[in-house]
Amino acid sequence: MAAPAYNYGNMPTAVGGVASEQLFTAYQFTQDNPQFRRQLMDKHPRLKKNFFSMLKELGLGTRASGPEMGHFEKDWPINNFAIGGIITAPSGPGQPGVYALDAGSMMTSNFPGVGNVRFSYPSERDIVYLPNNKSAFLVKKDTTVNPHQITLKPLNEDDTLVGVITAGGRYFIGDNASPEGSGSVESKVSRYFKYTNEFQIFKSKFGITGTALTNQLPFKNIEGQEGSFLIEGTSDSEALQMWRISKGLFFGQTSNNLTGFSEGMGHDVQIKTTQGMDQYVEQEGHIMPTTPGTFGIETLDATDEILTRERAGADVYLMPMGYNLFQSWNNNMIDFSKDNCFPFVKGSFQNSPLFSETDGNDHFLWLDFAGVRKNGRTWLAKHFSELDEQMGAGTEGYSWKNTGYALPVDMFENKGGTNPKQSCIGYEYKALGGYSREFEMYEHGGAGPIKKTSGIDAMNLEWRSEIGGHFGLGNQWVKYKPV
Incomplete structure (x- = not known):
C-alpha cells in the first residue's frame, strides 16, 4: 500500500x-x-x-x-511553491523566464486596521533547486499582480529552464545568495493560525x-x-x-x-x-x-x-x-x-521442546x-x-x-x-x-x-x-x- x-x-x-x-x-x-x-x-x-x-x-x-x-x-510552506502558468518562456540556455505562481501558493493574512493582505513566500535572491539537479535564481518578484509573478534564471549560462519549470510543477527553495554590499532580503516567517x-x-x-x-x-x-x-x-x-x-x-x-x-x-x-x-x-x-x-x-x-x-x-x-x-x-x-x-x-x-513433534505437552499460542x-x-x-x-x-x-x-x-x-x-x-x-x-x-x-x-x-x-x-x-x- x-x-x-x-x-x-x-x-x-x-x-x-x-x-x-x-x-x-x-x-x-x-x-x-x-x-x-x-x-x-x-x-x-x-x-x-x-x-x-x-x-x-x-x-x-x-x-x-x-x-x-x-x-x-503555524504553516511551513515557506520554501515550497507551485507554478500556475508560464508568462514569458525562456528563449534558451542561460536565459530567464517569467512565471505566475499557482493560486494555492498565494497566502492571506489578516492585519488589524488593514484587513486581509495577500502575499507569497518566494523572495528575490532565493535559489530554487530543480528536479534535474540544476538550480535557478529568483531575479525579480512582481507583487502588483495576482497571483504574483517571479522571474527565474539558471545559475549557469549553459543550463536551460526550458521544459524544466512547467505549469503545475512544484519546486523548493534551498537557500539564497546576495551581492557584496547589498541591502536586506525580504522577511520570511510562517503564518500563525488560532x-x-x-x-x-x-x-x-x-x-x-x-x-x-x-x-x-x-x-x-x-x-x-x-x-x-x-x-x-x-x-x-x-x-x-x-x-x-x-x-x-x-x-x-x-x-x-x-x-x-x-x-x-x-x-x-x-x-x-x-x-x-x-x-x-x-x-x-x-x-x-x-x-x-x-x-x-x-x-x-x-x-x-x-x-x-x-x-x-x-x-x-x-x-x-x-x-x-x-x-x-x-x-x-x-x-x-x-x-x-x-x-x-x-x-x-530447533532443539527446544516447544517445537518438538514428540512432546506431549499442550502449548498456549497467543495470537493477539x-x-x-x-x-x-x-x-x-x-x-x-x-x-x-x-x-x-x-x-x-x-x-x-x-x-x-x-x-x-x-x-x-x-x-x-x-x-x-x-x-x-x-x-x-x-x-x-x-x-x-x-x-x-x-x-x-x-x-x-x-x-x-x-x-x-x-x-x-x-x-x-x-x-x-x-x-x-x-x-x-x-x-x-x-x-
Missing part, C-alpha cells in the same frame, strides 16, 4: 512538538486498567473502556476557565417517585463495600453520561444552527457542540483509503511515510480501531509472523497483537466499541467497523493557554476554584433520603458535564477510511 499524495493545502501544524516520553506511558492505552471507572464498574460490570475514560485515565483532561479553548498553529473548539454541555438524569421508593426495593449493595447502597437505575444513567461524553469527543461536529431557551437567562441562546476527534482528523489530518481485510505491515509503512513527510517527532502512536479493522490487523500480523518470524524462531531454537515496533515507531492498537456497537455506530449501513486512526503521543506549546504544554490529544472541562464541571453529579427533589429541595414527591439524580475536545498536531494524524 502506498501513502496517498501529499496534500499541500493542509499544512498547518501545532507549534513545537516535543518527545513522547514527556507525556505518559502510552502502553496503558492497550490495557484495561480502570481508575475513573473502577467504582462504576462495581455497579456496572460490563462497562468497557471508552474514548472518554481512556483520555481521563491517561491524565489527558485539563481544567479551563475561559469561554473557549484553543492554541496557535485553533479553537467549543465546550459542549452534556446532561443525564435519573428520577424516581417517593411512592416507587417505598413500593419496591430500589436499593442494592455494592459488592465489597459494606453498608453501601445504590438506587437501581442510577448506574445506567451514570454510564449513559460517560458514553454521551465519549461519543461527543469521538464523533462530535461543530454547529452554527442551534438555539434553545435558557431558563436561567430568560431568552434563547446558542447551543454549542464540540468538534470531536473524527471531524478534526478529517479536516486537519490525512485520510488513507483502506480496503477492508488488508490492514497490515504495508499500511504501517505507508503511514510512516506520511509521518516522515510531516516531520513527526512522536515515536509512539495510538491506534483506536473498529472491530473489523482490529481483526484485520491481527490476522495480517499473524500471517506476517508465520511467514517471517516463526521460521526464524524455529530455526534458532496489541503493539508492533516498526520503522522506529511503536504502534499500539486498541479496539473501541464506539466504532461498532450494534445499537450505535455498528448499525447496518455505517462503515465505522472498518475505520481506524493513528494518533501521535506528543505534546506542543500552548502559548497563552491554561497549560503551557498541551497534549495533542485530550479534552478540557470548565472549572474554576473548587467548582468543576467535568463530571458533576447532584441530587434534588422532595422525596427519598436526601435534603428536600422542593415539594415534588420525587427524587432526581442528575449528571452534568461541560467538556470539549482539544487536539493538535493535526498534520500528523491519520484516519484509515474504508473504501
